[in-house]
Amino acid sequence: MPHEITIHSPATLSNLGCGFDVLGLALSAPYDIITLRRAAKPGLVIRHFDEYNLPIDPAQNVAGVALQALLSAVNDPALGFELDITKGIRPGSGIGSSAASAAGAVVAANEWLGRPFSKLELVELAMHGEALASGARHADNLAPAIFGGFTLVRALLPTLDIVALPAPPLWVAVVHPQIEIRTKDARAVLPATVPLGLAVRQWANVGGLVAGLLIADHALIGRSLEDYIVEPARAALLPGLAEARARALAAGALGGGISGSGPSLFMLCADEATARAAAAAMGGVYRELEIAFLLHVGPVAGQGARVAARK
Amino acid sequence: MPHEITIHSPATLSNLGCGFDVLGLALSAPYDIITLRRAAKPGLVIRHFDEYNLPIDPAQNVAGVALQALLSAVNDPALGFELDITKGIRPGSGIGSSAASAAGAVVAANEWLGRPFSKLELVELAMHGEALASGARHADNLAPAIFGGFTLVRALLPTLDIVALPAPPLWVAVVHPQIEIRTKDARAVLPATVPLGLAVRQWANVGGLVAGLLIADHALIGRSLEDYIVEPARAALLPGLAEARARALAAGALGGGISGSGPSLFMLCADEATARAAAAAMGGVYRELEIAFLLHVGPVAGQGARVAARK
Numbered sequence: 001m002p003h004e005i006t007i008h009s010p011a012t013l014s015n016l017g018c019g020f021d022v023l024g025l026a027l028s029a030p031y032d033i034i035t036l037r038r039a040a041k042p043g044l045v046i047r048h049f050d051e052y053n054l055p056i057d058p059a060q061n062v063a064g065v066a067l068q069a070l071l072s073a074v075n076d077p078a079l080g081f082e083l084d085i086t087k088g089i090r091p092g093s094g095i096g097s098s099a100a101s102a103a104g105a106v107v108a109a110n111e112w113l114g115r116p117f118s119k120l121e122l123v124e125l126a127m128h129g130e131a132l133a134s135g136a137r138h139a140d141n142l143a144p145a146i147f148g149g150f151t152l153v154r155a156l157l158p159t160l161d162i163v164a165l166p167a168p169p170l171w172v173a174v175v176h177p178q179i180e181i182r183t184k185d186a187r188a189v190l191p192a193t194v195p196l197g198l199a200v201r202q203w204a205n206v207g208g209l210v211a212g213l214l215i216a217d218h219a220l221i222g223r224s225l226e227d228y229i230v231e232p233a234r235a236a237l238l239p240g241l242a243e244a245r246a247r248a249l250a251a252g253a254l255g256g257g258i259s260g261s262g263p264s265l266f267m268l269c270a271d272e273a274t275a276r277a278a279a280a281a282m283g284g285v286y287r288e289l290e291i292a293f294l295l296h297v298g299p300v301a302g303q304g305a306r307v308a309a310r311k
Numbered sequence: 312m313p314h315e316i317t318i319h320s321p322a323t324l325s326n327l328g329c330g331f332d333v334l335g336l337a338l339s340a341p342y343d344i345i346t347l348r349r350a351a352k353p354g355l356v357i358r359h360f361d362e363y364n365l366p367i368d369p370a371q372n373v374a375g376v377a378l379q380a381l382l383s384a385v386n387d388p389a390l391g392f393e394l395d396i397t398k399g400i401r402p403g404s405g406i407g408s409s410a411a412s413a414a415g416a417v418v419a420a421n422e423w424l425g426r427p428f429s430k431l432e433l434v435e436l437a438m439h440g441e442a443l444a445s446g447a448r449h450a451d452n453l454a455p456a457i458f459g460g461f462t463l464v465r466a467l468l469p470t471l472d473i474v475a476l477p478a479p480p481l482w483v484a485v486v487h488p489q490i491e492i493r494t495k496d497a498r499a500v501l502p503a504t505v506p507l508g509l510a511v512r513q514w515a516n517v518g519g520l521v522a523g524l525l526i527a528d529h530a531l532i533g534r535s536l537e538d539y540i541v542e543p544a545r546a547a548l549l550p551g552l553a554e555a556r557a558r559a560l561a562a563g564a565l566g567g568g569i570s571g572s573g574p575s576l577f578m579l580c581a582d583e584a585t586a587r588a589a590a591a592a593m594g595g596v597y598r599e600l601e602i603a604f605l606l607h608v609g610p611v612a613g614q615g616a617r618v619a620a621r622k
Contacts, residue, residue: 022511023518155516163522192507193504196504196505204466207330208472208474210518211463211521211525215477215525223472
């Protein structure tokens with residue numbers, strides 16, 4: 001058994017335009033840094049080394065809840081872990097902050113234990129953490145956080161079904177305006193029902209986006225990103241959205257939209273130069289609006305949460 | 312210019328379970344046989360060599376309307392064609408009978424003219440014929456009838472967007488119970504709106520089916536075929552559906568559902584032997600129900616409407 005294991009667990013984008021609740025991708029940065037070591041006593045001890053004042057009670061911490069689910073599955077009453085978490089991903093940013101912590105914790109423990117769990121099982125376990133964070137059992141951020149790359153959560157029930165989607169190299173530009181959109185509010189504006197014709201257009205785009213990724217057709221990816229259902233409902237929550245998108249497209253981005261339930265916006269791009277230009281263009285909109293913002297630019301990460309150090 | 316051109320224009324399946332209005336595939340048989348030759352006078356002369364008493368007035372015949380749209384695009388007032396049609400596909404079978412005639416007519420004329428039109432443009436032109444047949448402008452049967460293989464109609468507007476989906480070799484079993492389901496009735500039972508959660512499950516399956524085809528994952532294809540929205544609404548129109556599906560699955564079929572608006576049922580299968588077993592199993596259900604039926608078994612056709620003879 002190693003003395004301690006450190007994991008880098010990446011930010012992720014969910015929805016990806018048309019694919020509400022089912023599509024996602026892993027970013028190369030930012031990421032949470034999670035170090036796990038054997039504790040002297042059974043149970044969990046969590047420490048945070050960041051500025052966000054997240055709860056350290058394991059039952060109230062997403063990483064703690066995920067790790068507790070893993071411990072229950074292992075069923076070794078003597079086992080306990082210490083978990084040091086340094087969040088590189090701001091909570092509430094809409095780029096999978098809670099998923100990164102939950103994924104990192106279970107990936108760390110799985111490595112410590114000699115990998116008894118599959119990636120799919122790790123997502124299942126980490127979903128307990130996501131349920132604490134959002135009140136709903138979902139995997140659209142966890143799937144890319146653990147599998148890396150682009151992922152499709154085809155089903156949650158009767159059994160979790162995740163499809164890794166091979167894709168060409170792509171870059172991502174993310175702008176995170178420093179405004180708060182609570183996930184519950186973002187859910188509350190969603191329509192309970194959608195017109196069948198609009199749903200058809202949406203699933204045509206999901207098919208187009210998946211095909212575009214798998215046959216490496218940049219133009220098809222761009223055309224397919226459009227979201228007819230969720231983004232129109234949430235657009236009012238996010239100032240600058242239309243203008244930021246327009247300028248990013250003018251800068252050469254393939255397409256994009258709100259990441260998760262916001263407030264971050266993402267744009268997929270064919271290369272680094274375009275992603276940097278798209279990020280700068282989106283940043284310009286928020287500068288003009290006098291809304292503070294963060295920018296993230298990087299390639300889609302082929303890998304999910306990964307071992308960064310082992311002692 | 313050739314003296315005459317004969318086209319075999321294939322039956323097609325639309326919807327493919329989860330992909331209502333957007334997914335389709337081309338069968339290798341049955342097919343319509345369409346022979347086109349230059350007419351002595353401008354305009355169209357249509358003759359039918361089959362038992363279905365379809366209208367031969369070009370303005371009331373789907374092939375005629377499609378061909379007239381092509382003639383209008385060519386804009387040669389002197390040009391006229393004779394069209395001989397032998398339908399191999401029964402009208403009202405739900406396997407793209409009208410699409411085959413419309414596609415065959417425009418493909419024949421395109422060949423005669425030296426291929427001035429792209430496949431996408433041919434679908435656009437043939438959609439005029441489909442609009443006559445169903446009252447709606449749609450391309451989910453025409454796309455595979457002209458492109459062959461599996462197709463996704465990603466968008467009809469603002470411009471038609473069709474994606475050809477490379478797929479592993481697959482076989483299809485089709486049972487056509489001899490009952491009448493009018494397209495208009497099949498449309499009337501559709502819900503005007505669908506719960507968002509169900510729409511999400513549906514588009515997850517569309518993504519899964521497209522991914523399954525492109526990465527040649529038979530099990531994923533099978534899991535993804537399930538239709539949560541359209542088939543439940545139409546099931547009552549089609550006696551024997553649940554039992555036929557159950558027996559086909561038991562015979563090894565990957566999955567399937569109602570073809571188009573019915574009454575045909577299809578099952579995708581990994582190989583010929585399984586497709587024959589699935590067809591026999593479905594036929595058994597209709598024999599027990601004392602409903603006459605036709606069976607079609609064949610591979611998915613890589614090609615759409617094609618030149619069979621040229622004089």
